[in-house]
Amino acid sequence: MRQSSFQTPDPDTRLILEKGGTHFANRLIAPLDTPTIDFQTWFGLANLRAEKPAIPDLAEPEVVRHYTVLSQKNFGVDTGPYPLGSCTMKYNPKVHETLAALPGFANVHPLQPDATAQGNLALMADLEKHLCAICGVDRFTFQPSAGAHGEWTGLLMIKAYHDSRGEGYRNVMLVPDSAHGTNPASAAMVGYEIRQIASGPDGMVDLNALEAALDERCAGLMLTNPNTLGLFEKNIGRIAALVHHAGGQLYYDGANINAILLQTRPGDMGFDVVHLNLHKSFSTPHGGGGPGSGPVGVKAHLAPFLPAPDLMKNPTGSYSLEYERPLSVGRVRSFNGSFLVLVRAYAYILANGAMGLREVSQASVANANYLLAHLRKAYDLPFDQPCLHEFVLSGSRQKELGCSTMDIAKRLIDYGFHPPTVYFPLIVKEAMMIEPTETETQEGLDGFVEAMLAIAEEVKNTPELLHNAPHPNGHTVPISRPDELRAAKDPVLRV
Amino acid sequence: MSNIPNDLLYAKSHEWIKLDGDTFLIGITDHAQCELGDLVFAEVAAVGKVLKAGQVIGSIESVKTASDIYSPVDGEVIESNSTLGDKPEQINEDPYASWFIRIRPAQPGIPTNLLDAAGYKAMIGE
Incomplete structure (x- = not known):
C-alpha cells in the first residue's frame, strides 16, 4: 500500500x-x-x-x-492522484496564488470607476484575445460563474439569435445520450424541449439518429468533443453541416478541451458557441465549491447577444464597460465574474505559451492511454479504441463476482487514491471514467495501476474487503462508508 | 436474474405495461430498479396530461443516477400514483405493484412496439 x-x-x-x-x-x-x-x-x-x-x-x-x-x-490534487473523469483535476501551480493575491488584483473594488482599473480590464481583454485564438471564435464573455452557468448563458444567446430572426418557434435542443447531465438541464432551464440522440455502437453520435431528429423546430445541438467516453467525434464536420443545414446552432461543451488544446479548435469544427471551464482546463483550484469561471465564446453572428456590460476598447486605447447593448441577453452575474480565476488562467496561458499548451494536450492523452493499456487487462473496455484525455471502463466483470463499481471506488480510497467518476456516462454499465490529466507523474500513474489491479484480484479472493471499504485508519481514511441512501433521502441539514 | 412476469408487456426503455380494461398501468421493471439502485426520488405526471408516445410520464433519482420514464403510447393520464413521491423505496421493494400512471390510450389496441416477457428477457440478456 x-x-x-x-x-x-x-x-x-x-x-x-x-x-x-x-x-x-x-x-x-x-x-x-x-x-x-x-x-x-x-x-x-x-x-x-x-x-x-x-x-x-x-x-x-x-x-x-x-x-x-x-x-x-480533505483529499486534493496536492495530496494524491485524483483521476476524476471529466473534472480535469490537474495540479495548480502555486505561483498563481501569489499572482492572484497581488494587491492590484486582489484589492480592486468591482464598483471602482473603469478609469481606475485599466490594468485589470486590459488583462481581461488580453485573456479574451488568447481564448478566442485557442477556441477559434470571435468574442468571449467572462460573466458566467462555471460550466453549467456558461451553458445556460450560451443557450440564452442561441435563443435570442433565433428570436431576432423571427424563428422563435425553434424550441428543441438536441443532446446526445452520452452528454454531461448539465446539458439537458441547462437547455430545460432556458425553456427548450430536450431531444436525446442515441450513440452508435462506436460510442459516437449516430448520424442517422441525428438526421431523424432534425426538423424546423431544432434550435441546436449540444456536444462535447472529445465526448464523455474520451473519444473524438470524428464525424464532427458532417454533424455541423447537418445541424446548420437544419437551421440549428452548434454548442460546444468545453469540459473536455484539455484533450485538444492547440491541436484543433471548436470554432474550426463548426461550433458557434463554446464554453470553457477555466477552473479545470486552465488550472485553478476547484472541487471544493469554487470559485469557478465558465466564460462563453461566440462566433461574430452571436456577438450582439453577449451579456451586458461588455468589455470595449475605446479609440484612445483605454478600456471601458459598455452597458448600452440593445440585443444583449442581459447580465448573468454580478460584476465581472470570478476575476481572480481569470488572473490564474491568464498566468497559466502565458507561462505555457502555445507550445506548452500543445504539450498539455499531448501529455494528457498519453497519460490516459498509459492507464488504459494497463487497466484493460483486468477491467472491461466497452468502447475499445485508443482514447484521448480520458476513458471509460466497465466494472461488469467484477459486478458478476459480487463487487460493484461503487465497491471498487470505495476500496481505492483505502489505497490512497481519489476514486474516478462512477456510473457516468449513463450508456456504460458500472462505468468508471478515468482522467489522470497531464500533471500526474509516472509514479502516480503506476501506483494507480497497481492499486486497480490489486483490487481486481481482491474481487476474486477477498470481496469483503471491497464490501466494507473504506476502512478508517486514523489518517488517510477518516471515516467509513457513509450511508448515501439516507443522506439523499433524509438529510439532516440542521441539528 | 430479475423478475419478469409473463402477463405484462415491456418497453425497450424498461417500463412494464399492464393492460387493464381500456386503460394501461405503467411502471418500471425489476431489472430497471435493480440497475438504478436505491431510489431516493420519484415524480409522476399529473392527471389530465395529454401525452404522445415517447414523452415523459415521470422521473426518478437513485443514489447513482437520474432517469425519465416514458409513455409507450399516445393518450391521457387518468390516474397518477402520488404515493411514489413520498415513498420511492416501494419501487425497489415491489416494482410491479408500484405503478406510476394509468393512461387512456388515444387509439384502441395493443401498441406493436412492445415486447412480451420472453422478448424483454432476451433484450436484457437474461
Missing part, C-alpha cells in the same frame, strides 16, 4: 464554535492603552447586546491547529 504523506489528525470532532474557553495565554494582541468609552452613552441601551456574541475564545495556535487538521481530512 502507498505510504501516505498525511499527518495523523486530531480525533477531536468538535466544531470551532464548540471549542475554546477562557484562555488568556498566547494572545498576540496587546492590551488597550487608550481610554475606554461608555457604550451606553454613545449608542443607547436599546442598541447594545444583552449578551456577548458567541465567538469562541481561542488562542491563535488553537485556530491554526483546528483548520490545519480539517485541511488534512
